[in-house]
Amino acid sequence: MKKQLEILKLGTASRAFGAxxxxxxxxxxxxxxYDGTTSASIPLDMADCQFMITPVxxxxxxxxxxKIEVTDKALIISAEGRRxxxxxxxTDMPEELPRNGDYIDxxxxxxxxxxxxxxxxxxxxxxxxxxxxxxTDGFAYGTNGYIGGRYPVGDKSLSLTIETKTLxxxxxxxxxxxxxxxxxxxxxxxxxxxxxxxxxAIKYPDLARxxxxxxxxxxxxxxxxxxxxxxxxxxxxLEDETGSVFFGNGTLSTSLNLDLAQxxxxxxxxxxxxxxxxxxxxxxxxxxxxxxxxxxxxxxxxKGDLSxxxxxxxxxx
Numbered sequence: 343m344k345k346q347l348e349i350l351k352l353g354t355a356s357r358a359f360g361a362x363x364x365x366x367x368x369x370x371x372x373x374x375x376y377d378g379t380t381s382a383s384i385p386l387d388m389a390d391c392q393f394m395i396t397p398v399x400x401x402x403x404x405x406x407x408x409k410i411e412v413t414d415k416a417l418i419i420s421a422e423g424r425r426x427x428x429x430x431x432x433t434d435m436p437e438e439l440p441r442n443g444d445y446i447d448x449x450x451x452x453x454x455x456x457x458x459x460x461x462x463x464x465x466x467x468x469x470x471x472x473x474x475x476x477x478t479d480g481f482a483y484g485t486n487g488y489i490g491g492r493y494p495v496g497d498k499s500l501s502l503t504i505e506t507k508t509l510x511x512x513x514x515x516x517x518x519x520x521x522x523x524x525x526x527x528x529x530x531x532x533x534x535x536x537x538x539x540x541x542x543a544i545k546y547p548d549l550a551r552x553x554x555x556x557x558x559x560x561x562x563x564x565x566x567x568x569x570x571x572x573x574x575x576x577x578x579x580l581e582d583e584t585g586s587v588f589f590g591n592g593t594l595s596t597s598l599n600l601d602l603a604q605x606x607x608x609x610x611x612x613x614x615x616x617x618x619x620x621x622x623x624x625x626x627x628x629x630x631x632x633x634x635x636x637x638x639x640x641x642x643x644x645k646g647d648l649s650x651x652x653x654x655x656x657x658x659x
Contacts, residue, residue, distance in 0.1 A: 343408065346384045347399045349535040350375045352511040353382035354395055359436045364394045367435040374438065379508055381438045384535035392431045393417055401426040439538050443523035448500060450517045452477065455493040456504070457513050458648050459484030462491040462625070463506045476503045476546040483549045488622045492553050492649040502527065503542040512539060556642050556649060561632040562612045564643075568594065571607040572627055576620050578604050586655060587623065589635050590615030616641055617655040626652045 347366075350373055354364050358378025366375055373386035375395065389412040398417060402408050405421035412430075419426040456475050464472035464486030475484045480498040484491050484506075502522055516532040528538045571594040572587065578596065579585040588595050592611035597603035614635035626643050627633065630650060633643030637657045643650040 343386075343410070344399070344402050345533065346373065346386055346535070347395060347402060349384050349515070349531060349533075349537065350382050351395055351399060352515075352537050353377055353380050355380065355507075355511060361394075362433055362436055364396060365392055365431060365433060365435055366395045366398070367392045374435075376436050376438045378436070380511070380537065380539040382535065382537045384531075384533070388412060391417065392433070392435065393428055394431060397426075397428045401428065439526050439540065441523070441526060441528070441538065443525060445521040445523045445528070446500070448502075448520040448522060448527070449495070449497060450520055452482070452495050452497070452500070452520065453513055453515075453517060455482035455495045456484075456509055458482070458493040459491040460506050460509060460513075461629075462486060462489050462650070470542075470544045471546050473507070474503050474505050474542050474544060474546065475509060476549075477501060478546070479550060481550070481553075483546070485547070485549060488619070489626055489652045490549055490552065490650065492549065494647055503544060503546050504539070505542050508539045508542075512537060552640055552651060553642075553649060555640065556651075557634075558644070560614075560634040561642070561644060562610070562634060564613065564627060564630050564633050565610045568609040568613060569627060571609050572620075572624060574607060575605045576624055579620055585620050586617055587620050588615075588617045589613060614641075617657070618652060619655065623652050623654075626650045 350366055353375030354377050356377035356379045357363055363377040366373055368388050368391050374383035391412045401419045408419050408421040411418040417428045459482045460475050462484040466472050472486045477495055478501050480495055482493045482495050515529055517529045518532045519530045521528050526538050530536050575587050575596055588598055593606055594609045595603040595606035600606050616635035616637050629645055630643035631645045635641045638654055640651045640653050
């Protein structure tokens with residue numbers, strides 16, 4: 343029961359319908375939820391009823407093998423001498439997402455690819471592409487406008503864009519199959535649940551052009567001493583992470599003028615040179631195994647199949 347309720351919970355994250363977004367409707371042995379962005383359904387051995395999911399999930403999570411009795415006005419949840427009463431609800435259930443149109447199957451590995459690049463997305467709704475991930479031409483992409491990631495999907499015909507807040511709960515599912523119709527993405531779970539979520543219609547930037555400059559030949563192994571120096575420099579910026587870091591001549595520092603730098607430390611001398619906002623470069627180098635820096639240009643990094651880029655600061659005259 344708990345696992346089924348957790349899948350249904352995925353359809354209650356938005357507040358598009360206010361309190362009704364928390365509503366579970368059970369009809370003919372199928373339970374469903376819908377919050378305006380995501381809908382979820384799964385077989386549930388329970389009589390027809392409607393209830394708010396949070397109190398029921400809380401009660402079930404605290405009990406071993408609970409029994410649920412549906413009465414005219416409430417659910418009675420009991421186990422091990424404990425009993426919880428949750429009122430049923432008469433509010434009309436919102437309509438589900440439309441599922442019309444021809445569906446295209448998606449490899450389940452696409453979720454893994456989207457998870458890899460989602461770490462590079464931003465949180466600025468004024469730049470909508472930064473809060474989305476995109477699949478096109480056989481790769482998944484994510485960026486906040488300053489850093490980005492690319493991961494192979496394999497299916498060059500697949501094209502879709504989805505908001506990261508919509509994607510995040512889908513990554514928790516054990517997907518048996520995935521498909522989309524250009525408007526929604528639908529996941530069928532291993533235990534028979536179905537989760538459907540809206541795709542984004544925004545125009546995504548052409549990141550493939552940026553990554554076309556990727557040059558593996560120039561990359562070198564990023565050594566632990568470089569990562570350690572970067573972490574030390576970042577600790578001086580406290581929580582705002584707005585400071586800049588400078589790489590060059592076997593040194594990492596917080597100022598081009600080493601005499602004025604709050605921190606400087608030795609690093610490898612074969613990684614190139616560049617200047618970056620700490621908040622941008624740290625997210626990339628922390629993940630990277632290999633990379634190379636060029637001043638004022640997009641700099642590229644890799645870790646296995648994951649390709650990454652970061653845009654540096656221009657050189658000061």
